């Protein structure tokens with residue numbers, strides 16, 4: 001019998017959400033261990049012994065551990081070859097990794113500037129910086145939207161890939177941040193995603209409609 005799959009994540013972790021999506025869409029049973037970042041559970045010695053970086057997500061499969069959301073997706077995709085999240089042909093693989101690398105090396109970065117003031121510290125005095133960071137998303141979302149071809153509907157090819165799974169939580173986070181009451185007064189003009197970036201909006205909507213995805217939406221965001 002295959003060993004159980006265990007995931008360590010936070011409720012509402014952008015990167016953990018990717019792994020949860022892949023497992024949920026494919027109906028894989030797994031044990032989800034939610035760590036509490038407020039209590040610093042990800043820095044506790046027993047967790048750091050498993051993941052020396054003290055970050056989530058972390059996947060445990062038997063005695064094997066893997067961290068980094070994309071590396072976890074690669075591992076799972078190899079465990080379940082029917083998923084084909086990383087393409088088949090050389091060109092499909094290249095296109096998917098190109099998009100995933102751009103998401104993690106470029107597109108996601110403004111979130112690290114936006115999340116602390118908007119969710120935790122307060123935006124007073126930081127309005128200009130907030131607007132600038134949303135502006136970066138507007139540029140990137142326009143590019144992503146333009147790159148989705150009308151007949152293929154996905155970021156890198158004609159079916160769901162790791163690139164789509166990687167961008168989904170980013171879009172949901174941007175939506176959530178832009179909808180905060182104090183932020184919405186800054187006239188950022190990025191919402192609704194469905195109207196401003198219809199093909200990208202359609203992509204996240206299609207993922208929403210996949211099995212079990214709805215239940216992964218962070219409960220305290222509703």
Ligand SMILES: N[C@@H](CCC(=O)N[C@@H](CS)C(=O)NCC(=O)O)C(=O)O
Pocket residue numbers: 010013014015016042054055056057067068069070
């Ligand atoms: N590149 C990593 C990013 C992991 C990451 O930054 N996780 C955040 C939560 S979304 C975390 O663990 N933060 C806690 C910390 O850095 O102390 C991945 O893709 O898994």
